[in-house]
Amino acid sequence: MLFTELSLSAPIQKALxxxxxxxxxxxxxxxxPWSLAGHDVMGKAQTGTGKTAAFLLALFESLINESAPDERYAGEPRAVVLSPTRELxxxxxxDAIELNKYLNLHIVSLVGGVDYDKQMKKLQAKHVDIVIATPGRLIDFCEKRYVYLDQCEVLVIDEADRMLxxxxxxxxxRIERYCPRKDCRQTMMFSATFNNDVERLxxxxxxxxxxxxxxxxxxxxDTVEQKxxxxGSDEKLDILKNIISEDDVNSAMIFANRRDECRRLHDELRHAGYKVGLLSGDIAQNKRIKTLEAFKKGQLKFLVATDVAGRGIHIDGVSHVINYTLPEEPEDYVHRIGRTGRAGTSGTSISFACEDDAFRLPSIEKLLGGKLECEHPPESLLKGL
Structure with missing residues (x-):
């Protein structure tokens, strides 16, 4: 289906x-077709399948086609999008700003780790149409009476499984209770899985x-070669250094499960002279944004990240993903390796399995629908061991 078949408004068509x-x-x-007609939608789709545009297009069209309330106050959004992470x-x-190119809707993001006063000033600068927020920061603004959700016409809950x-x-x-009754608003919920908890919500x-x-x-x-x-757990660091020193590794995201593990790994690589950044939940948001920009521009060649920090990041040109530790959730393996092989290019994922985490392989293979062939690292990667 072409977007032109959807009878979208002219400013949206032009932005698309x-x-x-x-x-x-x-x-x-x-x-x-359902959401544009005003129906509630429960969508199951993986990250990277275009679901952000799916709910934003419906949200924008709803706000364009329905007149704003005659009496509006500062901090009363007409639409709210909830996301589990700041990066997402x-x-x-x-994406919303790009779709808003030929419109004049006021879009405000409310996320933790970013200057609170700046967010409040932007929120109060003029009537807000769309608030995109993480749950904790939005509740903070609601409790301090800077945001009121009683006029919310569209509520979007993205990555409901990750919220859980x-x-x-x-x-x-709590946020849902601040909004109008469910029969007085449109609600869209997206999730990578429809488990019992998501169904009940x-x-x-x-x-x-x-x-x-x-x-x-x-x-x-198919564009990612998986190795x-x-x-041994005591060999991983040296093998990692040998991998990222190879000529074909243009840039790499290196994933570990815990914040302390990521910090230790980042420090080891930085002290060894590698241009490496760190993304984890305990890093201040402004620093995380600067780190991402430096990685995008090539000023940093490597990025060490946790799953929470790495999810939702879309950076073209990442040649390698390295799973320093196998993820605890099989779905996170797919999210990790999806950071490479993007935009029609090929990529490589390399996973380490040691005595501490090899037991996670069967559930990953079950999700993939096939075996991951185990092999010993080639001799070139064993230098210094």
């Missing part, structure tokens, strides 16, 4: 043309939602 968006992705093609919220804001994993659901429930927050499920053609992209090295 500038973004070189012509053909709908499967999640857009299946969800937009800022990515959604970036990160323990945010009690906060999301959908029943509680939505009215007869259209259910849209997009199963990925391939869980792991699995059996290593």
């Amino acid at each position: 043309a500038d973004m070189n968006f012509t053909t709908c992705s499967p999640i857009q093609e299946k969800s937009l 919220a800022l990515q959604i804001e970036k 994993d990160m323990g945010f659901i009690p906060q999301v429930k 959908g029943e509680r927050w939505m009215v007869d939602p259209a259910r849209v499920e997009i199963e990925p053609k391939s869980v792991a992209t 699995l090295y059996m290593v």
Whole structure:
């Protein structure tokens, strides 16, 4: 389906043309006819399938086609998008700003780790139309009476499964209670999985939602070559250094499970002379943004990250992803390796399996639908051992 077949408003069509968006992705093609007609939508789709544009297009069209309330106050958004992480919220804001190119909607992001006063000034500068927020920061603004959600016409909950994993659901429930009743608003909820908990949330927050499920053609992209090295835990650091010193490694994201592990790994690599940055939940947001920009510009060649910090990051040109530790959740393996092999290019993922985490392999292989061939690292990577 072409976007021109959806009868979108002229300013949106023009913005999509500038973004070189012509053909709908499967999640857009299946969800937009429902959401544009005002129905609640419960969508199952992986990160990177175009779901952000799917809910933003419906959200924008709703605000354009419905007149704003005659009496409005500062801090009363007409639409709210909830995201589990700061990085994803800022990515959604970036996409929303592009779609807003020929409109005059006021978009504000409210995320932790960013200057509170700056966010408040932007919020109060003029009537806000769209708030894109992480749950904790939004509740903070609501409790201090800087934000009121009683006029919310559209509520979007993105990555509901990740909200559950990160323990945010009690906060999301509070936010939902601040909004108008479910039959007085449109609600869209997207999740990579429809487990029992997500299903119950959908029943509680939505009215007869259209259910849209997009199963990925391939869980792991065909453009990523996957390698699995059996290593000892005491060998990993030296092997990693040898890998990232090879000529074909233009840039790499290196994933570990815990913040302290990432920090220790970052410090080791930096002291060894590598141009490396760190992304984890305990790093101040302004520093994380600077680190991402430096990585995008090539000023940093390597990035050490946790799954929470790395999810939702879209950077073209990452040649390698290295799983220093195997992820605790199989889905995170797919999210990690999806950071490379983007925009039609090929990429390589290299995973280390040692005595501490090899037990996670079967669940990863079950999700992938096939075996990951284990091999010993080649001799070139064993230098210094």
